[in-house]
Amino acid sequence: MVKMIMHGCNGRMGQMITGIVADDNGIEIVAGVDKFGGQKNDYPVFESIAECNIEADVVVDFSGATAVDALIEWCISKNIPCVLCSTGLTEKQLEDVNKASEKVAILRSANMSLGVNTLMKVLTQVAPVFAEAGFDIEIVEKHHNQKLDAPSGTAIALADSVNDAFDEKYEYVYDRSQRREKRPAKEIGISAVRGGTIVGDHDVIFAGLDEVVTFSHTAYSRGVFAKGAIQAAKFLADKGPGMYSMADVIG
Numbered sequence: 001m002v003k004m005i006m007h008g009c010n011g012r013m014g015q016m017i018t019g020i021v022a023d024d025n026g027i028e029i030v031a032g033v034d035k036f037g038g039q040k041n042d043y044p045v046f047e048s049i050a051e052c053n054i055e056a057d058v059v060v061d062f063s064g065a066t067a068v069d070a071l072i073e074w075c076i077s078k079n080i081p082c083v084l085c086s087t088g089l090t091e092k093q094l095e096d097v098n099k100a101s102e103k104v105a106i107l108r109s110a111n112m113s114l115g116v117n118t119l120m121k122v123l124t125q126v127a128p129v130f131a132e133a134g135f136d137i138e139i140v141e142k143h144h145n146q147k148l149d150a151p152s153g154t155a156i157a158l159a160d161s162v163n164d165a166f167d168e169k170y171e172y173v174y175d176r177s178q179r180r181e182k183r184p185a186k187e188i189g190i191s192a193v194r195g196g197t198i199v200g201d202h203d204v205i206f207a208g209l210d211e212v213v214t215f216s217h218t219a220y221s222r223g224v225f226a227k228g229a230i231q232a233a234k235f236l237a238d239k240g241p242g243m244y245s246m247a248d249v250i251g
Helices: 012-021 065-078 091-100 114-132 153-164 223-236 246-250
Strands: 002-007 027-033 058-061 082-084 105-108 136-143 171-173 187-194 200-208 211-219 242-244
Touching (some): 002 012, 002 223, 058 065, 058 223, 065 091, 105 223, 105 246, 114 153, 114 223, 153 187, 153 200, 223 246
Parallel strands (some): 002 027, 105 242, 136 187, 171 187
16 A cells, blocks of 8 residues: 655645545555645645655645745655656756656656646657648647646646757747747747636647648546546655656556
């Protein structure tokens, strides 16, 4: 039985994961961390990770970028692997996470779903075909009105999947409102929509002469991310230091 700490346990994803784990015989949540109250959980909850003194095999994080620094330091000190799902991390934080992976197992993913990670793999294969034919590349992502960061981590990851196929020759553009010029060929436009209760919707658009090809992924429930995070936790629990991804979980 894998023993897990849920970091950000009282948020939407934390509660979704809590519910799914309750019916899973292979993993259990032994403690939670959340500075916000209001939820009754069947495990002890601490306001900060520094206060947590419960033994565990792995931490799953769905908190926020501001809580990541302390979490990573704690995981290193306790030698506990971490499934890091928070988005909106700064470049400095990403560097620190990479350095931390030399001391403890870290699985970082902007999106935990099987569909999105399969799409990323597909994009590395098809992007060169469309780019050589002169297609422009745009990404449009849509999320609920409570999401704090924009664009989404998934949108950036999708763009990275495309850009990796070209040795990062494309520039990411998030706003064209201050620019009056024709669209350069070597850019990927990334647009963010925020509204209602949209769980997650991503379109990767290849626009060519007289034709458009769009690769789309729509999440109808946060359950797809929760299930992926749980699978990642089971995978990572006994792993040594290193940086892992959902591609390792999928196999």
